[in-house]
Amino acid sequence: MTVIDRADTAIEVPIVDSPPDEQPVAWNHRHLLDVDVLSWADIELVMHTTDAMREVLARPIAKVPALRGRNVTILFYEASTRTRVSFEVAAKNLSADVVNIAAATSSVTKGESLIDTVRTVEALGAQMLVIRHPASGAPYLAAETFGGSVLNGGDGWHAHPTQALLDLYTLRSRFAGGSLTGRKIVILGDVLHSRVARSNLWTLTAAGADVWLCGPATLLRGFEAWAIRGAAAGVRFHVTTSIAEALRGADAVMALRIQKERMAAGLLPSLREYAARYGLTRERLALARPEAFVMHPGPMNEGVEIAPDVAAGSQSLIEEQVRNGVAVRMALLYLLAGVRPR
């Protein structure tokens, strides 16, 4: 990431009731494919626009006409409830026409290629395309073909930009002064396979947080090298297999989902051992600061990576993450809709 200019450039927050292309807002990304290209000013604009969307959501009728007549197509190549519904609700709150497509996993030999699918949905009227795909980088391929805007709803192990931005928004709304500077934030669990972890690395470090990645060594593969080389790109973080070291004095802990496939791949002995060594329990959480926040991108395996009482406890922001997810996605759809398509 480039050096962030934190000078207080006045960020013009859009008035989100009117169509986005009538706004003088300086958002110039046609797509949202990754968070690594966002400047700090871009991130601030997303945060402020999310504030405006939260205000919309607080109204008796949580709906604005901003995207009336626009077609938002949601194309998911992976099972998902939370993210898909969140995008759908967000688009509908902006009065967009929403088309949902649950596609079978793409394959060269079976069925239609991704490029053909994207061309088809565009011919069917899609102006904004939200895509989730099991292959890292797939949204870039879609963006090469698609005439409108592409929003990455999660690609492989690579990126989950809206999740990272909603996580950032959630933490900013909870920390005093809205600042993450110097806050110790732990990302715990299956970091290797996690697009949530990768995207959060960019945004949390850009926000000045003291980020710690923690998990079994097999699920941290490559991240120590990233920690060493990343510093030159402004991405500074710590990597540890010691959960005590990670949690001690933490301001927030983000637990990641553990998938059963990891056992088959020989990366973990058993779920039981994982839960015993890395599960986020009340006892472990006591190592963190008393008011530390608990987060999870969902869906959770309660009793494995997170204990049910922790997930539902007073320190948990998990439901708030879901609520903020709608507002952040509204903000992003809104900002992207203001950029003129080619």
Next chain:
Amino acid sequence: MTGSAAAIGIAEGEIGAVVADLEISRAWLVDPATRREGPGEIVVSDGVLEAVTWLDADEVSGIDERGVVVAPGFVDLHAHFREPGNEDAETIETGLAAAGHGGFTTVCLMPNTTPPLDDPTVLARIRAAALASGSPVRALAFGAVTAGRNGEALAALGELADAGVVGFSDDGAGVPSASLVRNALAYAGALGLPLVDHAEDAAQTAGAEANDGYVATVLGLRGWPAAAEETAVARDLAVLAEVVRDVPAARLHLTHLSTAGALDLVRRAKAAGLPVTCDVTPHHLALSDEWLAGARRWAWDADANPWADREATIVAAPYASSLRVNPPLRSPADAAACREALLDGTADAIATDHAPHAAVDKDVEFGLAANGISGLETALGLVLAVVDAGLLPLTRAIEALTAGPARVLGTGWGDRPSPGLVEGAPADLVVFDRAESWTVTPDALASRGKNSPLLGRELAGRVLLTVAAGRLAFEAGS
């Protein structure tokens, strides 16, 4: 063209026609056979290299190695022409045209066609197609090591040798077990032919997408460890050391080595006297894994984190599937090790691993894309980029494209003279202008495989003329 242009009398014939009368004066000649280079002139008459005249460098001015170069025709140890079976990606005819365009006069085809070349009838078919193409570029072929390339039982190596294959390879995959390597080395060695192994331990690369390292971690691509290549190389070398005691003629050639560790193993094995040779590809010399992130600088310029100064460094979209190749593009340090291996003789040859693919197999998600780069026509340009950067002498580059691979072929090269500018022999040469550049575009490539990460890029060193066995293989503008 250079300031004082070389004079080239062009044959203006049809592809395949005997070059009746050709004179090239004021050029820079490179002759690996005599290890000589300098200003000079050549005359070809009725397909024969009639005269090679070396000029006194002190007496001529304005001719140097940066202009028009005349060298023996290039020899490629590793190309895939996809016929039979995948003619939408390449045919013998289009592959040979690509070879001529790239300056190659001999290509060795890998047997992973459909059906594979594990049977002499497939070789006969390839030869018939080559003959029918009219191209004078020699199409040699490796036979499969195992029947059906399924990694189980030996193919009919003796029959294939009798039919004229120049070695054996299951390229596309490694020979899966040490016991098969042992048997193949011994059997092929007794036939006077090398085992050409694609060194990859498949257990370590299941699902792998990109060189295991910083770039793959950031991009969320499944890591392809250097150790997968190095353990396969170490295994092959350990087996070779035992086999040569029984079969002194056994020979191992390791193709497209890509890691510092693998090359170091070969370096030590050669020092210990083992009969092993290896090649490296142009793309592993000049490109690195940071191209996957959207960087487009040469491997030797990749001194910093590509994301550190992203506006200057990341100039293309990430995940370009044209970069998906086996072995994967490695780190800049591995690319440096490939160049070092050429310099110190650890690597015997530069081989293209020309792997054309149809668009439907490449214009897909990175992880689903077929492995391979269409490389015959960009090989010279990439190698000259290394030379231009001062990292490889021109003569060594030419040697690794000519005499080096011919030596690897040994008896497979046959009784032809070693590549050189030999008076009285059939003309077999390439003429290229280092001062002229060309832009790689789909239309500029004769190959059906347009899968090149260099599309849109300008490469130095335009091939002007390729003559194979006294006949015209390529002529610029024709």
